[in-house]
Amino acid sequence: MSEAVTFWYGCNVLRHGDIIHSCLDILRAIGFEPSPVGGPDYCCGTVKDVNQTSAGGMATRTVGKLNDRGARVVAWCPSCHSHMHDFMEKGNERQFDITYLVDLLHANRAKLAPLLVHEVPMRVMLHRHVGFNDLVPVNRMVPELLEMVPGVKVVDGGYTAPGYMCASFAALPNALEDIHANTLRAAKACGAEAVVTTFHQCYREIVGLDAARAIDVYNYIHLIARSMGLPYEDDYKAWKRAGEGATQMIGAERIAKVGVEFYERAVLPELRKRPNLR
Amino acid sequence: MSDRALIGQRLKEFQAAEVKRILGACTQCGKCYEVCPMAQYSKAPSQDAKTTVAGALAVLRGEQGTPEALGWIGVCTRSGVCVPACPENVDPKMMMRLARMTALGGRAQPKQIEAKEDRDYFDRIRAFAKLQLTDDELKDWT
Numbered sequence: 001m002s003e004a005v006t007f008w009y010g011c012n013v014l015r016h017g018d019i020i021h022s023c024l025d026i027l028r029a030i031g032f033e034p035s036p037v038g039g040p041d042y043c044c045g046t047v048k049d050v051n052q053t054s055a056g057g058m059a060t061r062t063v064g065k066l067n068d069r070g071a072r073v074v075a076w077c078p079s080c081h082s083h084m085h086d087f088m089e090k091g092n093e094r095q096f097d098i099t100y101l102v103d104l105l106h107a108n109r110a111k112l113a114p115l116l117v118h119e120v121p122m123r124v125m126l127h128r129h130v131g132f133n134d135l136v137p138v139n140r141m142v143p144e145l146l147e148m149v150p151g152v153k154v155v156d157g158g159y160t161a162p163g164y165m166c167a168s169f170a171a172l173p174n175a176l177e178d179i180h181a182n183t184l185r186a187a188k189a190c191g192a193e194a195v196v197t198t199f200h201q202c203y204r205e206i207v208g209l210d211a212a213r214a215i216d217v218y219n220y221i222h223l224i225a226r227s228m229g230l231p232y233e234d235d236y237k238a239w240k241r242a243g244e245g246a247t248q249m250i251g252a253e254r255i256a257k258v259g260v261e262f263y264e265r266a267v268l269p270e271l272r273k274r275p276n277l278r
Numbered sequence: 279m280s281d282r283a284l285i286g287q288r289l290k291e292f293q294a295a296e297v298k299r300i301l302g303a304c305t306q307c308g309k310c311y312e313v314c315p316m317a318q319y320s321k322a323p324s325q326d327a328k329t330t331v332a333g334a335l336a337v338l339r340g341e342q343g344t345p346e347a348l349g350w351i352g353v354c355t356r357s358g359v360c361v362p363a364c365p366e367n368v369d370p371k372m373m374m375r376l377a378r379m380t381a382l383g384g385r386a387q388p389k390q391i392e393a394k395e396d397r398d399y400f401d402r403i404r405a406f407a408k409l410q411l412t413d414d415e416l417k418d419w420t
Contacts, residue, residue, distance in 0.1 A: 011403050014420070017410030039407060039420030040400040049375075050382040050393045052293065056286010082356075086372070091289030130315065131358045162315035163355030171394040172353060175319045235410060250409060258405035266398040267405050 002033040006069045006096070009038040010077025012167065013200040018232035022225035023076060023101065029228065030111040034074065037065070046083040056091055059083075063092040073098040078132045078165055078199050085135065102198065105224075106141040113148050116227040121151035124223070125192035127183055127202055131164025138198045142220050146196065149227045157186025167201035173276075176205065180275040184214050196220050204236075208275040211240045239271050246271045293385065297338050297376055303368045306331045310360035310370035311350065320349035337377045340387045351377045352391050 007027060009020055020036060027034040042065065045058035063084075066073055073096050075081040081100050088094070105112060126143055133139045143154040161179045163169060169176040183206060187195050194216035197203040203219045210217040217237075225232060239246035247255065247268065255263045308327025311317060317324070324330040324346035333347025343351065351374060360370035376385075383389030396402075407416060 011400070014403050014407035014410065017407075020411075020419075036419045040403060041420060043400075047399065048384070049379045050384045052290060052379055052384045052386075053285050055384070056289040059289060060286065086375070087289060087292070090292040091286060129357075131356045134358050134361065162357045164357065168355045172319055172355070175316070175353070175355075236406075254409050257408045262398075262401065262405060266402045267409075270402070 002028075002031055004033045004035065004071045006066060006071045006073045007034040007036045008042065008066065008073050008075050008077075008080060009036055010075075010080045010200075011038060011040055011043055012204070013076060014039060015204060016200055016219070016234070016236050018225075018234050018236075019200060019219060019221050020076075021232045022221050022230050025230050026105070026112070026221070026224060026228065027074070029115050030105075030108045032074075035069065035071070037069070038076075042066075044077075044080040044083040044088060046079045046087075055087075059088040060092050063088055063094055067093070067095040069096070072096060074101055074104055075099070076101050076200075078136075078138075079201070082132060082135055082164070100136045100138075102138050102141050102145070103136050105145055109145070109148065112145075112224075116149050116224065118227045118229055119151040120149050120223050120227050122194055122223070123153045123155050123192050124194045124196045124218070125155055125157045125187045125190055126220075127195050127197045127206055128160040129164050129166075129199075129202070130160050130162060132199075142196075142198050146220055146223060149223050152223060152227075155190040155192050157183075157190040157192065159183060159186035165199045165201040166205035169205075177276050177278065180206070180209060181278055184209055184277065187215055194218055196223065205275075207237055207240055208273065209277075210237060211243065212274050212277065214275075214277060243272045243274075244268075290385070293376060293379070296372055300368055300373045300376070301335060301338060303366050304331070304335060304370075304373065305366055306335065307365065309363045309365065310368075310373075313359050313363040314350070314354075315357050315359060316353040316355055317350055319353045320346070321352065322346045322349035324350070334373065334377045337381050337390065338373070340380070343377075343381060343390055347377075348381060348391050350374075351381050354378055 045055035048055035128139045146152050159182050196218050207217045311327035311330050322345040330346045333344035337343040354374040358371045380387050381390040
């Protein structure tokens, strides 16, 4: 019998519908019955360092909603997962178990392995950060998951970025430029054909290297999904590669849903942005 | 106590207890600053780890931080390499997180550093969701 779980995917991964859909299919395939929840209404509050009254209210609301679901929570987002342990559960009664997705997949390797049937011939380097790894040893577990994919060879470029994920460097452009440059340099040095990220917050930034045609970039879920034969297309990467041309790919009907003015002011600049490779 | 004051009250009590614990445990040895991979990106890099840490503790006490301490607080991205480096098990990652919240004015203290405001942060997430998910998924999942 399948275990019902709440798949708490977070906020920003909503840029990557293919990742959410793939995670749900993967969870179902290894014996879980996931109910996805996320977005701003399930925000952990970690982005509200500037207002702890607001952060506390968000934490209370989200813990309450997750409590009401009465199931184990499987977290996708490293920010949500660490914020739950560091702060949210300290100010609220957490009544559910919580597991990080990498941890869950790693613990279910025996169920996952026979599902990885399609060859994905690729030498990949994992884009690592020093942070978060103390809470969940993702820098060991993700390569072990990737090595289960037929054809994937994980190579080590010897570079580990500071911080715990790239998105927190948005206000530190010099540091983010260093991460881009060092990641590319390390990948080339070890003969990797692609860089693979653990977190969507890194994928969003590092995929800029792909859009700049410097090296291919994936999230680890992309490679697992491809090996399982899951059909989801990475729209974000396609739009990012297209830059200005994303507008035509997305189409007027979808853009109208978010508003042309907002799309041009707040969405398109992100898709046009390219890393400054020194 | 007003309803607004009660919002997040237990979280604030936890944070206050952590501040008290950290202030009582830290010996200002400076090891956390010495190993920090982000210190090089500070607007006011310091050659004196001990006084920089003392400045961060001053921020936790609600006092004005030194430029070096505020520069360090401003570049903390939770690398966490400070945690095993601390000989007193202070948890400098928590120390810096609370110092950042305080310096940003988030803990009812005067603001000492500026946050990069992104007024479109949540609306941008909602927009990408609308571009990628079906109406039913948006209704049921978010």
